[in-house]
Amino acid sequence: xxxxAGTVTFARFQAELPKTASTDTRRxxxxxxxxxxxxxxxxxxGAEDRSAGFVELEDHDSTTFAAxxxxxxxxxxxxxxxDQIKIPAPQLKAELGRWLAKFEQEHGRKATRGEKAHAKDAxxxxxxxxxxxxxxxxxxxxxxxxxxxxxxxxxxGVVDEISEAIESAFEASLSPRNLAGLxxxxxxxxxxxxxxxxxxxxxLSGAEVDRGEA
Amino acid sequence: xxxxxxxxxxxxxxxxVGVDGQAxxxxxxxxxxxxxxxxxxxxxxxxxxxxxxxxxWLLWRSEAGEPLVELEGTGVxxxxxxxxxxxxxxxxVVEVAARGAQAPYSAQVKHALDEGLLVHQARLRFSHGExxxxxxxxxxxxxxxxxxLPELLTEEEDDRLQERLHLVxxxxxxxxxxxxxxxxxxxxxxxxxxxxxxxxxxxRG
Numbered sequence: 001x002x003x004x005a006g007t008v009t010f011a012r013f014q015a016e017l018p019k020t021a022s023t024d025t026r027r028x029x030x031x032x033x034x035x036x037x038x039x040x041x042x043x044x045x046g047a048e049d050r051s052a053g054f055v056e057l058e059d060h061d062s063t064t065f066a067a068x069x070x071x072x073x074x075x076x077x078x079x080x081x082x083d084q085i086k087i088p089a090p091q092l093k094a095e096l097g098r099w100l101a102k103f104e105q106e107h108g109r110k111a112t113r114g115e116k117a118h119a120k121d122a123x124x125x126x127x128x129x130x131x132x133x134x135x136x137x138x139x140x141x142x143x144x145x146x147x148x149x150x151x152x153x154x155x156x157g158v159v160d161e162i163s164e165a166i167e168s169a170f171e172a173s174l175s176p177r178n179l180a181g182l183x184x185x186x187x188x189x190x191x192x193x194x195x196x197x198x199x200x201x202x203x204l205s206g207a208e209v210d211r212g213e214a
Numbered sequence: 215x216x217x218x219x220x221x222x223x224x225x226x227x228x229x230x231v232g233v234d235g236q237a238x239x240x241x242x243x244x245x246x247x248x249x250x251x252x253x254x255x256x257x258x259x260x261x262x263x264x265x266x267x268x269x270x271w272l273l274w275r276s277e278a279g280e281p282l283v284e285l286e287g288t289g290v291x292x293x294x295x296x297x298x299x300x301x302x303x304x305x306x307v308v309e310v311a312a313r314g315a316q317a318p319y320s321a322q323v324k325h326a327l328d329e330g331l332l333v334h335q336a337r338l339r340f341s342h343g344e345x346x347x348x349x350x351x352x353x354x355x356x357x358x359x360x361x362x363l364p365e366l367l368t369e370e371e372d373d374r375l376q377e378r379l380h381l382v383x384x385x386x387x388x389x390x391x392x393x394x395x396x397x398x399x400x401x402x403x404x405x406x407x408x409x410x411x412x413x414x415x416x417x418r419g
Contacts, residue, residue, distance in 0.1 A: 009359045012386055075379055141379060150382060178356040179264035182393050192401045195263040198410050201330025202304045209258055
């Protein structure tokens with residue numbers, strides 16, 4: 001748990017939280033986490049290869065979220081668990097190779113493209129049931145007092161996924177605490193913050209800047 | 215026969231072959247041009263230029279070793295250490311990585327900055343009172359990476375967690391205070407007239 005030890009890597013956001021975050025913190029937190037709770041993958045049932053959602057920080061298998069769980073002073077602490085089934089490509093290739101050889105032996109001809117695709121799907125389905133999912137948990141800390149959010153993940157894709165999940169489940173609006181976000185929060189917008197040509201060595205047109213930001 | 219004709223017509227319509235049925239010379243964009251195009255996209259995305267200008271300004275301001283801002287009544291000093299990544303959008307070089315204990319303040323780095331390559335990522339040491347933090351910051355997101363926090367003082371696990379969270383918030387506050395100071399200067403009238411010329415003069419040694 002990076003929250004407890006070692007070097008730390010985190011993305012920073014500022015959240016605008018609903019009133020209930022401070023008036024009824026326990027229930028608000030519990031309800032939001034339950035709404036975005038992690039659902040385990042069922043290899044036998046569906047075709048989903050990936051599942052992600054909130055888990056308790058202390059127990060990554062728990063999604064009970066009893067009122068008050070995960071609250072440490074002014075911080076709400078929880079995890080974002082991502083389970084994924086990844087079938088190793090060499091394994092799939094080897095199984096398919098065996099199937100093709102057997103098919104040719106039995107039928108005296110090579111399998112058609114359609115037969116091959118059908119067999120590949122069947123083999124993938126069979127391997128999928130045998131392959132255990134890999135699991136990763138990323139910590140999240142959220143101050144219900146100040147709205148500061150830290151997503152303890154290095155991958156930008158995961159950070160974006162978690163921030164979207166928080167916005168949806170917590171009825172919050174998140175803005176990154178980067179220069180653009182801080183400028184927006186300070187009410188600094190417009191031409192005064194346009195790129196400085198003298199430093200960049202090139203003047204960028206307003207249209208290009210607007211296009212890039214859109 | 216009809217299928218062959220249809221294929222040939224489709225190839226002609228795609229521009230793969232000319233009226234004589236011969237392959238056309240594909241217009242390939244110059245590799246350097248493509249690279250510069252990507253560099254410009256990176257610069258504009260999420261207004262990363264603001265982050266680059268901030269880190270470059272911070273490098274300049276930090277060289278004197280004086281406190282740059284006050285946080286909770288205590289000065290914050292900044293030192294760029296060991297690693298620095300510079301990025302630009304024009305010329306033949308779009309990225310330069312500098313390593314070495316003295317690299318961030320070296321003449322080579324200043325020369326590269328003067329050529330339009332600005333600081334995109336850097337390893338920094340922040341001193342706030344008796345506390346010292348180290349972290350890598352990037353221009354686009356201002357994310358904190360591989361940060362070393364000060365030694366914890368408490369021993370109880372719950373207290374240690376609270377203390378670490380507090381230190382993380384303090385580190386964030388330090389970054390925000392420096393960024394806030396920069397934005398004030400950046401949005402002010404003196405930016406173009408005074409600050410940028412002074413920065414350029416520093417780059418030129």
